[in-house]
Amino acid sequence: MSTDEEPSEASEWQWDVVVDVICAGAGPGALAHAIWCADLDLDVEMADAELSSQTSDPGTAAYLQSMTEDLEPEMDRDLALAVVRAQPVFVSKDRRATIEPFFGSRLREWSARCLASPFGVIYNQIPDDMTAMRTVSGETIRVSVLGDYQPETDCPGLELAEWLRGQADDRDLLNQPGSALQRLIFEEGRVAGAALFTEAGTRLVRANVGVALSLGPMPDNADWPTQRQLPDGAAQVVVVSRTASRFGCVELLYSS
Template sequence: MNWDDEVDVICTGAAVAGLAHAVAVVEMGGDVFVGSSRDDVGPGGAAVAVRSRVDRLHWLDINTSDPETNEYFASLSSDLGPLTRSARDADVPIRVVDHAEPVDPRGVVMPFVGARLRDWAARCLVSPYGYLYTRVADWQSTTLRTVDGDSIEVAELGSITPDPANVGGSVLDWLHTQALDRDIVVHHGTSLERIVFEEGAVVGAEFTTPEGRVAVRARHGVAVAGGGPYAALATGQALPTDDASLRLCLVGQTASRFGRVELLTSQPFTKSVASNCRSVTGRLFVNMHETHSHLQTWRCGKVDGYPSPGQ
């Protein structure tokens, strides 16, 4: 196949999850291709809810012109059963964290539990801040263990003090600023046409653009992202007291291709929220780019309103 471009990671979407991946990759020294078919993001990152998109069963319910791509997406959610979406799923997930505590990499490996992975995938699929990464091993993140014994993958992007009336919009604005600071180019009017496979492995993606078809090879993987936030669905969220800043993170679960963007805090909430997560400050080791030690990792137990990942 003739490739028009080659990057480390392809991001399909320029909303919160897509931009978060792009910022993380560039911060680690990688390069990205960000394709966005959305024309409904206004100045300042104010996203408009497109009813056909919001009413879909989940954000991976994509119908491309390529049967192999459709079959691939369907296979990742076919065993999850009926998915339900609540009003809280429109919110950015927030975790309460405690003190730093190192994790021993020589520790005991926890057993594989398929039911937990299915539950985590379902939770990510109904979240506007969820994403699919086509490789299980994500070179951006560090493997950590939760206080409940689950193994998760976490990478911190930075700190933010969001507007309580529109937390999702604040996160998107912050990511837009980070992307501009890093010269990340978003290719607007660029729709995913198909995922490209070689011997069963994802090696890139093909897009439809105003200039025609563009084929991009991914040296590491493709991030297919949810489209949140949606301004029409935005509601106020309870935030930590004292106007404390929150830490924006990519959070996944070990052995899962799914994850979501979350906010972490060590401060109490304005409403009752259990504080049973621990943070880990460490270096992220990657297999193709230099380490950036200022990226933080976290080890957490439960999420505001949600069980811990995989439970």
């Protein structure tokens, strides 16, 4: 997936910098993924952008289209902060152990929910460092904990978005030179990195571990809904994913 102006062979790319993970997008989902990766001591590159399948770069648009084409095209934005109740479960490393059945329709519903949320993120690859948990409905999910948190207002989505920004700032993730995603760069059909706009010009950044994108714009402060029925007590802020899914979402985790 290269343009006529771009080199077709991977060896011809002249990368300006090599990092572990690139996190791009205007939504707090990208911030959450960056915080998680930074806590794993991974080198994170942040970039801002409002992304959609209609982006001007053909390769990037084709990639996003392929990842979302079986989801609802007119999905309304879902700004409510999701809550999950779950407990850790043991996952056998034995190859002979029973593998849970693959529910394609359930994964599509999950992907659509992540796509509709500003807390959602889409990635080509993630570090294999998530805890398996079982929800009260019996689903197995994968969870990465970002920190303890208790909402103080009845507008928890806005409050949590600001909390994530503070967490990212504490990890110096927001102190990088300003940049925005120009396009994804592909090698042999997979995402290898990205071209970023900067004040000094285009910067080519290779991502050894993966690229995570938060799709859609950051909501205006007045658009966040009130949620007065959240459970009492402290929760954990977690990035939740499903096995075989390329989508994740920030949720509040309460012990079941």
